[in-house]
Amino acid sequence: MAKPKLATCALAGCFGCHMSFLDIDERIVELIDLVDLDVSPLDDKKTFDGMVDVGIVEGACADERHVKVLREFRAQCRILVAVGACAINGGIPSLRNLAGLEACLKTAYMDGPTVEGGGLIPNDPELPLLLDKVYPVQEFVQIDHFLPGCPPSAETIWAALKALLTGTQPQLPYSLFKYE
Amino acid sequence: MSSERFTFTVDGVPVEAEPGQTVVEACDAAGIYIPRLCHHPDLPPVGHCRVCTCVIDGRQTAACIMPAAKGMVVENNTPALNAERRTLIEMLFAEGNHFCQFCEASGDCELQALGYLFGMVAPSFPHLWPERPVDASHPDVYIDHNRCILCSRCVRASRTLDGKSVFGFEGRGIDMHLTVTGGHLDESALAAADKAVAACPVGCIVIKRTGYRTPYGRRRYDEAPIGSDITARRGGAKD
Numbered sequence A: 001m002a003k004p005k006l007a008t009c010a011l012a013g014c015f016g017c018h019m020s021f022l023d024i025d026e027r028i029v030e031l032i033d034l035v036d037l038d039v040s041p042l043d044d045k046k047t048f049d050g051m052v053d054v055g056i057v058e059g060a061c062a063d064e065r066h067v068k069v070l071r072e073f074r075a076q077c078r079i080l081v082a083v084g085a086c087a088i089n090g091g092i093p094s095l096r097n098l099a100g101l102e103a104c105l106k107t108a109y110m111d112g113p114t115v116e117g118g119g120l121i122p123n124d125p126e127l128p129l130l131l132d133k134v135y136p137v138q139e140f141v142q143i144d145h146f147l148p149g150c151p152p153s154a155e156t157i158w159a160a161l162k163a164l165l166t167g168t169q170p171q172l173p174y175s176l177f178k179y180e
Numbered sequence B: 001m002s003s004e005r006f007t008f009t010v011d012g013v014p015v016e017a018e019p020g021q022t023v024v025e026a027c028d029a030a031g032i033y034i035p036r037l038c039h040h041p042d043l044p045p046v047g048h049c050r051v052c053t054c055v056i057d058g059r060q061t062a063a064c065i066m067p068a069a070k071g072m073v074v075e076n077n078t079p080a081l082n083a084e085r086r087t088l089i090e091m092l093f094a095e096g097n098h099f100c101q102f103c104e105a106s107g108d109c110e111l112q113a114l115g116y117l118f119g120m121v122a123p124s125f126p127h128l129w130p131e132r133p134v135d136a137s138h139p140d141v142y143i144d145h146n147r148c149i150l151c152s153r154c155v156r157a158s159r160t161l162d163g164k165s166v167f168g169f170e171g172r173g174i175d176m177h178l179t180v181t182g183g184h185l186d187e188s189a190l191a192a193a194d195k196a197v198a199a200c201p202v203g204c205i206v207i208k209r210t211g212y213r214t215p216y217g218r219r220r221y222d223e224a225p226i227g228s229d230i231t232a233r234r235g236g237a238k239d
Ligand code: SF4
Pocket: A012, A013, A014, A015, A016, A017, A018, A058, A059, A083, A084, A085, A086, A087, A091, A092, A149, A150, A151, A152
């Protein structure tokens, strides 16, 4: 029987959730026995060749590219899991919502202490357009499971992933259920 | 108080109470935990947050302000009530700015602990991202209004325990906010040792230079859910 496929993506986050995932240490060997890694920054596979079983989303939606990747993951993953505070609540990237996008860009690119000669807000057409606010992923697509934490611990991710890959519902014990 | 003790039931379990006790007080003493947020044992109850809502004799009632009475039938730990409590907690999270990942109160916060208790994984309401100030003017204490849940514990503690009336509220509905007598904290009579500071259930009123002292894993709600100290009083008695 073919192994189930796992895909992961990192939207607006710090990659800490992926690092925490890698923190499963030697259990990565067990993981390789359990799954085939598909689209993911971990193996640098960029495009889907078909449906995968479990998709993991780290990070919030801060620009149009994030939304595009997220929608693609929803379309290609049977089970979609939002991992970490950024994906679930907006997390640290959403701090910009408190100041407003314009004020943030102005502070960074026009009024910053290292800016000389007036500065310029980057507007190259190659750059993905920023959203007005940073949004949690469930505001765009249906999410099947949430793993809170910043990041969720390796134990948390491992426990949930193993449950999903073996066809059971993830049930986190109290000590693994954290918002930080 | 006269000592005519009487009995009422909570989820079918008989609870003994004495005249003058509220439902929450009697249950606390009996080792039955009714979730609550604005209630504090040392402060006069006000019934602001509604987290303690129980079905009492068929009616939804805030248990922290309801006097216990003989023969009362209280439903507390039911899936329906806990779902409503979770909704209240979700609304409080969505209405303020709660970044638990860098909050000094994480692990000790009653709002967060109630989120854990009710299994709140993701907000069901869109975040409002309000713009709220931080007042760091005081040498020893700061207020981060982003985390204020308007429970009024500090207001009551300052007035009744500290005799100072440092805090108050202004505005109504979504515009309601905490105010400091004098404007800023450094213009108020607040001291770090005030009961008002300790009474805050969340990370809104924070003593400076004391954050993150207790390591992860040893904070109040790291291993045991909120209310465990109360249920422990039942001393092995099971329903
Ligand atoms: S949730 Fe925390 S660890 Fe994960 S990506 Fe966001 S900031 Fe990084």
